[in-house]
Amino acid sequence: MTQRERRTIHISEDEDFSDSHSYGQRVVTPVRYSTDPRDIGWVKENIPCQVACPALTNIPAYIRMITEQRFGRSYELNRMANVLPGTLGRICSRPCESKCRHGWPGNGEPVAICHLKRLAADYKSSGHRINESLFAPTGKRIAVIGAGPAGVAAAHDLSTLGHSVTLYEREERPGGMLGYGIPEFRLPRDVLDVELQNAMRLGVQLKTGVEVGVGKGKLRLSELRRQYDAVLLATGSMEATPLPLRGLKNDAPDPARKLGDVEYGLDFLVDLHRGVPKKVGKRVFVVGAGFTALDCARVARRLGAEQVTIHLRTTEEYIPVEKDEIFEAKREGIVIRGLRTPVALLTDAKGKIRGVQFAQNRLGGWRENGRRAAIPIDGSEFEEECDTLLVAIGQRTVNDYLDVKLELDRWGSVAIGEGGMTSRDGIFAAGDYVHGPTTVIEAIGHGRRIAIGMDTWLMGRERRKLVVKIEPVEKPLRERSFDFIPRQHMPTEETASRFGNLTSEVEKGFALDGAYEEAKRCYLCYHKYTIDVDNCIFCRACIEVAPRDCIKLVDGVEIKDDGSYGELHQVMRWDQVGAIWIDNNQCIRCGACYMVCPTKCISITRNEMFYQDV
Amino acid sequence: MAKPEHYVIIGNGVAGGEAAYHLRQRDQASRITMVTVGRLLSINRYELPKLFTEPNLDWRDFLLNPPEYYADQEISVRRNTWVTNVEPTKRQLVLRHRETLSYDKLLIASGGGRHIPEILTQYRDLMMKFGTYEEARSVCNALPKGGHMVMLGGDMIGLDLARALVKGGFRVTVIGKDFLFWPHQLDPDEKESFAQVLRDMGVGVITDYGAASIAADDRGPAVRRIVLASGETLDADVLLSFCGLMPSLAFLAGAGVDLERGVLVDPHLQSTDKNIWAAGDVCQIWSPEEKQYRFYYGWGNVKRMGQIAAFNMTGGDESISTFQDERLVVTGSGEIDSPYWHYGGDSGG
Amino acid sequence: MTSNAKTDIQIAICGSAGDGTIAAGDILKQAMAKAGYNVIAFDVYPPEIRGFGKCVARARITSEQVYSLKGKSDCLISLDDSHAIPHVRELRKYGAAIYEDTPMSDMAEGMHISGHLEPGHLPYGVPMREMSERITSSGRSRNIVAVGYLAGLYDMPAAVFHEVIGEKFARKSPELGASVRSAFDAGFEAGAGSFRLHFDRIGAPGSAGRHVDLIMMSGNQALVRGCLDAGIDTFFGYPITPATTIMEMLAREMPKHGGRLLQTEDEISAISAAIGASYAGARAATATSGPGLALMSEMMGLGAMAEVPMVAFVSQRGGPSTGMPTKTEQSDLNLAVYGVAGDGQRIVLAPTNVEGCWKCAGKAFEMAERYQTPVIVLLDLYLSNRYEAVELPDENPFASDCSKWAERDSRARPYSRYRITDDGVSPRAIPGNPGNMHTVTGLEHNEQGRPNDQPATHQEMSAKRHRKLLPALHHPGITIEKRFGDAGKVDVGILGWGSTFGEILEAMFEAHKLGVSCAAMKVVMLSPLPVDPINAFMDDCDAVLVPELNYEGQFAALVTGATGRAVNRLNRVTGTPMNVHDIVTEICRLAGRTDSIAAE
């Protein structure tokens, strides 16, 4: 483990992805950059939101910037980890919020991390300046295939690392699922396009309308590999999973593709955004449980459908969609029915869909992907009528466009090794193309990690490292009363005025005052409170003022494998009390203890984890 | 000697009270704890409409059993207590005030709260409640003599109140596009004919439109103005939502017990956790005949569920079989009558 | 304050030292007295300063005159469940329990009071700590939130609470006052907003006009008021529970009237200084408790021997030795009446209620001067800390000078400090009077005050020193003893003294309700003892009961010793006031009415 004690004369903010510096000033502070697994372990244990974020966004830092009304800085802090803050601020699946300490039992509701991300994007000054730290040109040439979130994120990082990157995209516009899968009432295109452009401004060469594959007029992968020092496959998983109907052979043609008024949700949305005019009947059924299914349903409502019903195999509790997304859908009059599996499609004389036969399900065990299984009950079939059926039960990757043989894993996705390299030297893969359909933020996070992997491979050494920056904080930055501020609600469009168009955004975004209130709620978990046991006189003044049982008399502590601390062993017998210690997991950073300590033996440090150029 | 079983019952409604009584009969040595968010011992919710005809009643007149009953039966009733979490692996409940409560067998009888259609949720605060004695009493105080009450939906709980109100000389209008006569299953024609009977009983019924929006109007917050989809408006002194029941089981989220709209239980009322049962409006019972999970409502059904749950929790093996008739009928005197309105006074006291 | 129903509500607030339990109770009783109600209140607190022991503040708020607390409370407020849970028993059926609903940390099963309430109780869980933290950014004002909630719940007038909070806190710092007030208001709003299920309401304060001048006072406060009305000049003391507050209050008040107070290094020095000052002509006093009185007894002897007027206020606590410093007891009677080397009789007064404390304090100075003797005013912790709403007359009833002075200038013939007179009181002179120079001493002495141990002298002087005290039994303006209840012959007579007499009266009324014929007599002067009235009373009673808070039955022994008649004793040393029900039971037993002995 290397621990460098140094005083840094600070040059530019870009190099240091933390919130402790202000524009133009040279700040001199005693700082410790640590790669000590115990310090990284502390962060992983104590900053649940950042660790939950696949892109490791420095969340407490950017929320803190909002309280200081430095939206540009806040936006940049986001951008350091994720090149599309304004976009993710709208459609992110928010793995962070479910982990937020403020949402833990007894603490109330999680901080609206995602909405605040969007606020920073909305309120950064019009003349906002983007900060990038650039390596000198390396002369290496890289091809990235697929301009989706993973591809764009990787391309951006590779270009900052000094490589010259060419980005190939099949569609006319970059963005992948962002541009073609997600409806505009959830993600306005102007926001998306600006951020995509910024991501590629550093000389990423974008070639749209170019399809990589084997057919005529298509670029061959083997060819690209010859032209470039490295190739990254980020083609996502853009193929809809076929509907498994009872008694259907695997090789038999998919009926869903033959029937009129039956369509795969993914194709439905992609066509829509390619500009193909779409129509739906009065009664629309959507089969599926993901964001795509909900988007299809909400689009259908806007296209004039009167009754839209989403059919789930399991129940609302177990579908991977934001609860308020579900709530909005319901407010738009969409009905959700659980515990039913479609077993057959009912057609009329003209071969059009007439309805669906379902089987009643009961819940089964847990599947290995962490989702709940549903088991149809024999003889429980029943029918329901509809005019249009949209099937959105999943997406998958395709490999048939490759003219290079790559090893696949048992799920049929390409297998990658350390650093993201496939079985073929110099060919890497990232994002949904590797993992199958996941979330946007996961794709971006993966894209970045693979980019670093590629760079290391190309340059022969690691040039970007995960570090923890530790520096003293003068005083607590919160008040106990902040903890009683209720979670702010996202103002939304009146239901009445939502229908009839596909573009008017439903979520209006926070107003400033509301946002400041919300930002204040953040516990700033990256603050670490430590007691200097040698100076402690065991007077318990800190325990007296603590708002919860966050300071404990201890005789031991559980050490986890990764070196971080687990449960503290509490004792009440005076002759066993080895130390008074702050349980940072219980601590809500109110600072009360710091204020009262008679021997001033409590210190606060800011602990920020990020990728640092080295 | 073995440690006595600890039975915990969440909810002190008809199902819970009934279960507690039978648990005590079947297991004298056991420890029985009822947990309820209410401040009161079990009251007879079905009798609350009486408040409008006999204003001088106080809550003690609605008690199903006097305090002494619980003392004699050694049933402890933890009122004003919220369950925030159920931890089946530890067999304990976490209460909102951060105390834990361990159980050997758990019965979930938390009943149902009023359901407000999502499309109207933004007006939630403008609607009064009628679930508890306190709520009923405040409705009573809010409604002036001969005043006008508007009901959204008009399920059977609401219509029961409507009957009483009309008798009491109040005006009632039901906006019943979607939930009229819930939970009775009626086809459109039936529905219309029963609606007519209602009108003859003196209850105003609107079946063609639902409410589009609601606003407090300048005559003061107590007066609500309802705007129908048709555009026409009507003013109410009190506005209530009677759009069926929404099982109250927020505390079960993530407990690992299977839920859909309610707690999914087999015909023995046992949930997917072997130590957890459910009874009353909260549970969705698998019906082998109909091959689906369904709710059963009404005093008779709920009471029976309480009995069966208690029976099975104490080692019995009885499954839900005969249920009370659920058809809606018109009596000789030309009034609507529903089995859901029939209740006996005793809950095993 | 709408209904005109009679009001009789007893609130019990229970918490851990440091929770502000006593402060909460104080605000409550002060405010309700301001509003014109009768209030009787008594606080129980532990010896620790912070953090551990149990505190209970009880206040009985009534529209009519009552004499003691009730056995059962109508409302229980818990600021610390572990302490409050045992007190759930004292909450009556359909009584309201107000408790913390947002505790600071997780707790094991059974640690929360809500699990211990009886089916008949009405639970009011309140997020006191959260509200306090939300409003004041600290959890310290939980107690105020609780009081506010109570006030709101029972329709108590918020205005009077605001006044009291203003007086109590705003004086310290305006910010503090404001934050406490907002904490109260938040609680009040919540209380007023929550649905009322309990049936007792606050009616109008007692019969109109009668209570306009009611002042809320503790026994010690009344004593101090008495001292000031009597024009006390000097005070010397040493801190000791439960008498400390007397000195604290005098320290605040006396200088305003030109008086002087000194906290000496110990009780020995305190009483010495008091006697010295008195010798020089000042009205002087000290205050202490049993252990302090023990230290003082030698100096008491000097006071008697040298015939120097001096007043000692003694508030009894659990004994012997350090005993139970914060628990009440009536076990220092012997020490007060007999505790001295030699035949050193002095006057001992034992008030029975708060107003009596005021009267006895003032009269004690009169008597000390009139009869040239130390006077002990004997209270106990219960009376010292018990609050009652009292109404004091406008005109000051205490004479400013009762001394029998020698001629200012008697150069004509020699002055004898201890001249033997009919009433035994010798004309007094103090330094500054020309010609009356003399020496006081602790040695036995002749009329001139010169040391003398001749048999006749000691005989005569001892007789003189005792004879001079008898007129005190007829001292004007003070009740020496008084009879209550049925006139004429009765089955049972209750003879009582000190703080316990409140319970005795309540018990007598209970017994009347049960149809038992009984009467009660309170004895205020314990030395010299009013033997004739006591004999007369005992003539009327088939059986005599003496309830008192000590183990040995010290007063019973005193009476029996003086009258030669047997009495029935009822002794309790629980550290708490006498239980009314116990007395009633005893009365019934003596009246042969075992049938009507009710279980509590």
Place this chain on the structure above:
Amino acid sequence: MKDIQEPVYLEDKLKEIEQSGKLAYRSQTLPTWCPGCGYFSIVEGVSKAMTELDLKQEETVCVSGIGCASRFPFFMNTYGFHSLHGRALPVATGIKIANDDLTVVVLGGDGDAFAIGGAHIPHAARRNVDITYVVFDNGVYGLTKGQTSPTSVLGFKTTTTPYLNMDEPLNPLMMLLSYGASWVGQAYAGEPHHLTDMIKQAIAHRGFSYLHVLSPCVTFDKTSKTYQNLGMAVRPLPATHDASNFAAAMAAAQEIDLPQLGVYFARERPTLCDGLTEITARAQGGSAGQRAAAG
């Protein structure tokens, strides 16, 4: 901004404390003083000092009188005597005379020592009883809830001095020096490390050692001897200070506004028990010569 500290790794720390053996000197009951009280620092210091001196618990006695500070023995795992208000020194003297081998530490507050107990100190000092007297000076009466004490500063406001304290506080260091105490030192509760060292020296000294500990009362003194005020005021005795020089000690002891911490005076001389032994020797026909040999 304080400099960044190298991280404290709890597990190592606990092991270190465990092995030090310090915990063996603690009783089971947590101290009941107000959270923040300086006395915690003293109980911590005494147990550390005893640890470092490697005293046997069973041969150590803590004696006290009445008052907050006098609860001390309850928190130690040694022999203890919680006696009466101001009467701790005579008790300790008796114990010492009964068994010269015991290490006796007397602990008490400023009221217990200099008010009611004042009369006993001079005699314990001049006799040079071989005990250590640690006075916790917070300048206020805690147990009776905040009255003035002999060491309360001029103008101090308490419940009994509502018009401010007009009595000059006495100077314990000068008193003890003039009473003839053979070891006099001063420490501050807010500096635990130094405090521990001083207690160690005091106990190690053979003869009557008096350690004066400035210790804030967080409950009843918000204005005078607070952590903030004392923290700013105290400073170490100058390195040049000569602890064998009585005049220098008296001079240093006169500095009351900026109290100096350290050993003021230390001089070895025969203890009470030496005298008693000598008397025994004489009674048994011994002589001064043997005494010299023994010394």
